[in-house]
């Protein structure tokens with residue numbers, strides 16, 4: 595059995611609902627994901643899959659959907675406020691925990707045709723969540739895991755919105771000061 599591992603890094607913001615700790619507040623992470631691909635045999639080039647192809651498929655999806663986005667539960671009360679303020683959001687039907695983001699990446703890698711067996715996701719350098727199949731077969735716990743529905747939601751207004759001063763002083767009043 596051959597395995598290759600591709601690392602991805604991206605920034606995201608989130609907060610957790612029904613949670614007592616500090617993660618109930620909006621905050622951000624510099625995340626790292628290791629995506630493990632497996633094949634019993636190599637292709638004609640001698641590869642599980644070209645690393646460039648992994649980057650092109652999953653890396654592009656991460657960049658377009660998750661990087662520098664707020665990843666939030668779709669029922670989070672802050673969602674309409676952020677959309678109104680010009681934010682583009684990635685909304686999940688589950689709490690945006692490290693475990694669920696690992697599962698989201700695993701499911702997306704599968705959708706993109708990658709032979710993924712494991713996604714290890716670091717929310718911080720010390721906190722890692724893993725979503726994995728076992729021995730190349732779908733593990734029982736994977737069957738039990740409900741698929742995550744995620745969707746990129748564009749803002750209601752163009753953003754980022756810059757606050758405008760209430761009134762601009764006339765140009766000649768500025769030159770008068772000089």
Ligand SMILES: [Zn+2]
Nearest residue numbers: 608617621623
């Ligand atoms: Zn967090």
